[in-house]
Amino acid sequence: MTGEETIVPEDTSLTPEEVAERLRIKKNTVYEMIKRGDLPAYRVGRKLRVLSDAVDTYVRQGQSPESPGNATVATAPLPPAASGANPFPATATPAPGASARAPLPTPFDPWAAPLPGMVLCGQDPLLDILANQMERHPRGTAILRSHVGSFNGLLSLYQGTAHIASAHLWDSDSGQYNIPYIRRLIPGIPTVLIGLVRRMQGFYVAQGNPKNIADWHAFSRSDIRYINRERGCGTRVLLDEKLRQLGIDSQQIAGYRKEVFSHLSVASAIARDEADYGLGTERAARQVSQVDFVPLQKEEYHLVVKKEDFVKPLFQSLLEIIRSAEFRAELRGMGGYDLDGLGEIVAEI
Known part of the structure; x- marks a missing residue:
């Protein structure tokens, strides 16, 4: 050569x-x-x-x-974050005899837009709308959706594998939504509770309600078949808390062990005559033909964020979207939501 x-x-x-x-x-x-x-x-x-x-x-x-830890791990001192200096300057001159390499971008800031995104836990379709608007926001980012129930969402927030969790967990002792569970599942970490919507929970029944299923005491009947939601979701927690209040043994409920993973799956099972009743939100009942809805309890649906994150720009952009007229209009168009309190700070825990 x-x-x-x-x-x-x-x-x-x-x-x-x-x-x-x-x-x-x-x-x-x-x-x-x-x-x-x-x-x-x-x-x-x-x-x-x-x-x-x-x-x-x-x-x-x-x-x-x-x-x-307190150790310095960089091979060269890093400037203070506030200085805005770049420890990997794009115009660095290669040493004599060395080939030029591609310039290195600025150091990674996990909370700076637009990457790497935010992980949002929850199952309601309104979260998909929120994610889409966040991606289009000029100071937004990609939203990674984790379709888990409220209980697992709060655990993910505590374990640091999610940034935001939605929740609708009812506590029968206090009559409150979410706050008692946040204190138990995210101990010692200050959090902020943001209001989203109120939703009606009730029974899905066959059209015309031929079995005359009217209230929570339906669970004491032996002539009807239930279809359940998975453990950890807010709907399942509501059911189990109500059964505890009424003193009803869940093992005596026909179909209690049969679980599906969405409101639509419950409603669809009723429409196919695989069960006589199931618990879910009113909005899902409207999406399935030959299914009627028996209202039982209005629930509160919140977002939970760590307080240390809430003050950061990405989360403030998210709050701006939640409070926007565009987001409210989309939710109103979907129907089935009470928007009173949308975007309000419900509590600091």
């Missing part, structure tokens, strides 16, 4: 998955380390990269990834 061969330096950056494998920890823990500033990272398009030298330094210092 004639002339000098150009040697391209090996890429010494790692993906979060590769960092997790090297440190033998979970990928979510790597993201927490980046968020805390324990590992400097930068963003290339939609992907995160971590300098290999920074990981090696982290290992040499022997710090546990599970807890915040």
